[in-house]
Amino acid sequence: MKKQESNKLSRRPSAVLSWVAAGCAALLLAGCGTSVVSKGLNAEGVASEVVFPDIANRATLPEGTFVNRDNLRAVGAGLSKDQLYDLLGTPHFQEGMFGVREWDYVFNFRSGGGVTTCQYKVLFDKDYLARNFHWKPDSCAALLADTPVPAPAVAVAAPTVPAAATRNFRLTADALFPFDRSGVSDLKPEGRRALDRLAAELKGAQYERVEVVGHTDRLGSAEYNLRLSQQRANTVRAVLVEGGVAASRIDARGRGAAEPVVQCSQSARAALIDCLAPNRRVDVSAQASGSR
Known part of the structure; x- marks a missing residue:
C-alpha cells in the first residue's frame, strides 16, 4: 500500500x-x-x-x-x-x-x-x-449538457436562466472556425454571421457585463490548448466590440480543455475529433444591469 x-x-x-x-x-x-x-x-x-x-x-x-x-x-x-x-x-x-x-x-x-x-x-x-x-x-x-447541441451547430442555445438576470449562449468552435484556427480572418462566414447576430442582441445598456470563455478538446498539450482557447475568446470579443458591444463590458478568457462536456474513447483520430466536437466551444454569458 x-x-x-x-x-x-x-x-x-x-x-x-x-x-x-x-x-x-x-x-x-x-x-x-x-x-x-x-x-x-x-x-x-x-x-x-x-x-x-x-x-x-x-x-x-x-x-x-x-x-x-x-x-x-x-x-x-x-x-x-x-x-x-x-x-x-x-x-x-x-x-x-x-x-x-x-x-x-x-x-x-x-x-x-x-x-x-x-x-x-x-x-x-x-x-x-x-x-x-x-x-x-x-x-x-x-x-x-445543460441544453441539447442545436442544429445547425452555430445556432445560439436558449438561455439557461431567466433573461432578466443572465443570458448564456453556447457557440460551437467548429462552426466559428476551421479546426485548430482562431483568428478573426479565420472565421467561417456562418460563424461571422452568428457573432454579428449575437452582438446585435447584446449591445446596449441592458447588459453591464459580458463574459466570453473559450474551450478546446483534450488533443494537444495543455499549454497549446490554453493559448488556443484564449485566442478564440479574444476573437469573439473583438467581433462583439466591432458589432457595438462596449469593450469595457467584455471579459475574455480561455479555459483550455479543463471543462469538457463529453468524454470520448475512440481510437481512430478522425472519429475521436468528431466525438470531441462539443468540447470545442465558446460560451458567452451576459449579465443584465442590476442583476448582481
Missing part, C-alpha cells in the same frame, strides 16, 4: 471506513477490490481497451443511483479518490480504495419522460488521480 493512500484513510469520513470494512476487512492490507478490469492501463491512466464490468453478475448495486448531474459536471482530471467519493459516492462494483485504478458506477437519469441507465468509468493514473472517464453507451455523455 502506498504511504500516500494509507494516510488518506485516517482522514476519510466514517461512511468510507464503513464501506471499506464491510466489503474487504480481511483483505484491507492487500488492497481489496478489483484492481483493473480494462486492458493495458498505463501510468497515465489510458487503457488500450476499455472494458465495463457486467452489471447483473458483478454490481454490488445493480439498480444504480440517480446521480446529481452538477456533481458529475464537477468531475475532472486530477481529482483524488477522496474527492471523487465526495462527488459520486461509493463505486457500484467490488472496488476498493487501495491499489485500485478503476472505479465503475451505474447511474440513472430521468430523460424524455423515462429513465436512462448508464455505466460510468473512472480510470486513475499511477498516482491514483483520476485521468480518464468513459460512458456506456457513449451517448450518455450528452445527458450532462
Whole structure:
C-alpha cells in the first residue's frame, strides 16, 4: 500500500471506513477490490481497451443511483479518490480504495419522460488521480449538457436562466472556425454571421457585463490548448466590440480543455475529433444591469 493512500484513510469520513470494512476487512492490507478490469492501463491512466464490468453478475448495486448531474459536471482530471467519493459516492462494483485504478458506477437519469441507465468509468493514473472517464453507451455523455447541441451547430442555445438576470449562449468552435484556427480572418462566414447576430442582441445598456470563455478538446498539450482557447475568446470579443458591444463590458478568457462536456474513447483520430466536437466551444454569458 502506498504511504500516500494509507494516510488518506485516517482522514476519510466514517461512511468510507464503513464501506471499506464491510466489503474487504480481511483483505484491507492487500488492497481489496478489483484492481483493473480494462486492458493495458498505463501510468497515465489510458487503457488500450476499455472494458465495463457486467452489471447483473458483478454490481454490488445493480439498480444504480440517480446521480446529481452538477456533481458529475464537477468531475475532472486530477481529482483524488477522496474527492471523487465526495462527488459520486461509493463505486457500484467490488472496488476498493487501495491499489485500485478503476472505479465503475451505474447511474440513472430521468430523460424524455423515462429513465436512462448508464455505466460510468473512472480510470486513475499511477498516482491514483483520476485521468480518464468513459460512458456506456457513449451517448450518455450528452445527458450532462445543460441544453441539447442545436442544429445547425452555430445556432445560439436558449438561455439557461431567466433573461432578466443572465443570458448564456453556447457557440460551437467548429462552426466559428476551421479546426485548430482562431483568428478573426479565420472565421467561417456562418460563424461571422452568428457573432454579428449575437452582438446585435447584446449591445446596449441592458447588459453591464459580458463574459466570453473559450474551450478546446483534450488533443494537444495543455499549454497549446490554453493559448488556443484564449485566442478564440479574444476573437469573439473583438467581433462583439466591432458589432457595438462596449469593450469595457467584455471579459475574455480561455479555459483550455479543463471543462469538457463529453468524454470520448475512440481510437481512430478522425472519429475521436468528431466525438470531441462539443468540447470545442465558446460560451458567452451576459449579465443584465442590476442583476448582481
